[in-house]
Amino acid sequence: MTAPAPAIPATGPTPRPPDTGARRKVGAGLLDPRQLLRALPGALRKLNPVTLARNPVMFVTEIGAALTTGLAVADPSVFGWLITGWLWLTVVFANLAEAVAESRGRAQADSLRRTRRQTTARRLTGWEPGAEPSAYLEQDVAAAELRRGDLVAVAAGELVPGDGDVIEGVAAVDESAITGESAPVIRESGGDRSAVTGGTRVLSDRVVVRITQEPGESFLDRMIALVEGAGRQKTPNELALNLLLVMMTFVFLVAVVTLQPMAVFSRDFMAAAHDTAALNADGVRGIVLVSLLVCLIPTTIGGLLSAIGIAGMDRLVQRNVLAMSGRAVEAAGDVNTLLLDKTGTITYGNRQAAGLLPVGGTDTRDLARAALLASLADETPEGRSIAAYTRREHGAGDGEPGRDVARPGMTWLPFTATTRMSGADLPGGLRLRKGAASAVAAWAVQNGGTVPAGFDYAVTEVSASGGTPLAVARQDGDGPAQVLGVVHLKDVVKPGLRERFGELRRMGIRTVMITGDNPVTAKAIAEEAGVDDFLAEATPEDKLALIRKEQAGGHLVAMTGDGTNDAPALAQADVGVAMNTGTSAAKEAGNMVDLDSDPTKIIEIVEIGKQLLITRGALTAFSIANDIAKYFAILPAMFGAVYPSLRAANVMGLHSPASAILSAVVFNAVIIVVLIPLALRGVRYRPSSADALLTRNLWIYGVGGLVLPFLAIKCIDVALVQFVPGI
Structure with missing residues (x-):
């Protein structure tokens, strides 16, 4: 008597469709004002000149603030102390932007640290696969003592003591502390889902793990360092921009220090400011020159540049992606070619029943009933899909025995790789088979039947459309077997991907599908999904060759992978x-790890990288543009007496030279803190061409950065006149 097979649901699983990207923007949420207060102590600590020297623009500003402090102490005046106070605020606000970005990372790092506990590991010495417990030594050691290559045993309820690969056994593992997902995942030896992370908990069974880390080099340690910002290195574009800012600062510093008409300037400036007695003090001369320097140099982008880079990595971490370097995030924004695995990325991976093709005059309902019964013992996703499809679309199965019911004389035949068929032998001599077209056709011929006309055509038609044909046959008693028809299995393309690939195409990114399928199947899937090209029957060597070819053509390439055979291409x-579910070799080779193991997330990673680049570019444009308004405020005020023609440049009609200078300095400080939320959240990104993005940002942040400061400085000037007597 055959044991009953387990029951399955009446309908197949309904995969959750991915975000189509429609009406979607990449961002990081609003800035909580309380974050500014929490980050303030960190901003003050960054006033240390040794720390601030990493940011030359703000380092020069701090030196200027220190100089004006000394001058204000030596020769006190309201004007001098106001300028000094706002110069220090400029430095603090610039530090605040970086401190807020880092505080977000520290909050995430603290939650990760709570998962890192001191655990005891059971190290195995002399262990071999299949060895009896008496043949090897099991010793309890501290997890910190483990070295690369050590073997440890981890049983249900125990924490994995370190990063490694499962080399024996299979177990359910709780990775919620790392990924945030509460559902357990399966880790097993001998496949692409063998990697385990230190600090996760084994929920079932027992596994043997080979440690792949040295102390202090675990995946969790690297995550903590990176999200805190300690492991972040400046990217090439960021270094280039930083060098430009340094050069601009140097040029303006030389220009201010080497001003020739110092005596004339000092005498005539005081004369022009005859209505402000405080400006007649000697110390104000140096304070005014420092104000000129600070308003000339690019302090706005200088204060925000580091925060933009940190926030870009933070946006990835919020999406459960760990970037091993800022260079990887930046490179994602410049990607030209995107390589995507078909299975799991473009398609769901499990082939689903999509149609029935009767042959030889068979009724469709009879074919559906036979396909259902022949599939009930098939534990594969394809078998469950056929059962669900025939029930849902053709009403098959009403009154039929289920897999959980065994009637006398009934035998279930599960699918095996040897027979390539599944089936059922029912009472009365009825025999049903379902499986590979060639295997079922051979079974029918062996049992006295023939292959009906139209069968080969149906098989060819399904294959040409990119699907997989499975045949269904029956035999009544001693009569000849009969092929009833073909079941059309197809890789189901994830909904919304065609639109996403269209967005990538508008961004100038070429998509290439990588698959091991034959060219006919690959072409059909590629056309349905909307990718630009495909590589069929791909081997690891083929993937590597394709990447090198694209790079030789000047393109930047992005790809996903999870297996050891993907490691060369990932590198x-x-x-x-x-993928976090992949092997340690794959995770070591890649420069990003997706903790959710969602291959489609690479599309979002590219969008976040592009958002980082346009945010940096937009705020640089705004910074340079808003400097123009400061020039119109401070230069006429300082040199109008020496060069009367410059007075015409006071287009804002500022009240006095003192109020003009102070207004420019106040705006220079305030605009940094106003832009912190934008630097952290990122400029809104919508997929479009590079030309369209550049034009949009120039209009919004270039023209906006030109117009807004004029209005703001004028408003500050009016407020100063009202609230600061004698300015």
Whole structure:
């Protein structure tokens, strides 16, 4: 008697469709004002000149603030102390932007640290696969003592003591502390889902793990360092921009220090400011020159540049993606070619029943009933899909025995790789088979039947459309077997991907599908999904060759992978996103790790990288543009007496030279803190061409940065006149 097979649901699983990207923007949420207060102590600590020297623009500003402090102490005046106070605020606000970005990372790092506990590991010495417990030594050691290559045993309820690969056994593992997902995942030896992370908990069974880390080099340690910002290195574009800012600062510093008409300037400036007695003090001369320097140099972008880079990595961490370097995030924004695995990325991976093709005059309902019964013992996703499809679309199965019911004389035949068929033998001599077209056709011929006309055509038609044909046959008693028809299985393309690929195409990114399928199947899937090109029957060597070819053409390439055979290509790609469920080799080779193991997330990673680049570019444009308004405020005020023609440049009609200078300095400080939320959240990004993005940002942040400061400085000037007597 055959044991009953387990029951399955009446309908197949309904995968959750991915975000289509429609009406979607990449962002990081609003800035909580309380974050500014919490980050203030960190901003004050960054006033240390040794720390601030990493930011030359703000370092010069701090030196200027220190100089004006000394001058204000030596020769006190309201004007001098106001300028001094706002110069210090300028430095603090610039530090505040970076401190807020880092505080977000520290909050995430603290939650990760709570998962890192001192655990005891059971290290195995002399262990071999299949060895009896008496043949090897099991010793309890502290997890911190483990070295790369050590073998440890982890049983249900125990924490994994370190990063490694499962080399024996299979177990359910709780990775919620790392990924945030509460559902357990399966880790097993001998496949692409063998990697385990230190600090996760085994929920069932027992596994043997080979440690792949040295102390202090665990995946969790690297995550903590990176999200805190300690492991962040400046990217090439960021270094280039930083060098430009340094050069601009140097040029303006030389220009201010080497002003020739110092005596004339000092005498005539005081004369022009005859209505402000406080400006007649000698110390104000140096304070005014420092104000000129600070308003000339690019302090706005200088104060925000580091925060923009940190926030870009933070946006990835919020989406459960760990970037091993800022360079990887930046490279994602410059990607030209995107390589995508078909299975799991473009398609769901499990082939689903999509149609029935009767042959030889068979009724469709009879074919559906036979396909259902022949599939009930098939534990594969394809078998469950056929059962669900025939029930849902053709009403098959009403009154039929289920897999959980065994009637006398009934035998279930599960699918095996040897027979390539599944089936059922029912009472009365009825025999049903379902499986590979060639295997079922051979079974029918062996049992006295023939292959009906139209069968080969149906098989060819399904294959040409990119699907997989499965045949269904029956035999009544001693009569000849009969092929009833073909079941059409197809890889189901995830909904919304065609639109997402269209967005990437508008961004100038070429998409290439990588698959092991034959060219006919690959072409059909590629056309349905809307990718630009495909590579069929791909081997690891083929992937590597394709990446090198694209890079030789000047393109930056991004790809995903999870297996050891993907490691060479992940290492070669400019952006290699490894799945957290994959092998340690894949995670070591890539420069990003997706903790959710969602291959489609690479599309979002590219969008976040592009958002980082346009945010940096937009705020740089705004910074340079808003400097123009400061020039119109401070230069006529300082040199109008020496060069009367400059007075015409006072287009804002500022009240006095003193109020003009102070208004420019106040605006210079305030605009940094106003832009902190934008630097952290990122400029709104919508997929479009580079030309369209540049034009949009120039209009919004270039023209906006030109107009807004004029209005703001004028408003500050009016307020100063009202609230600061004698200014």
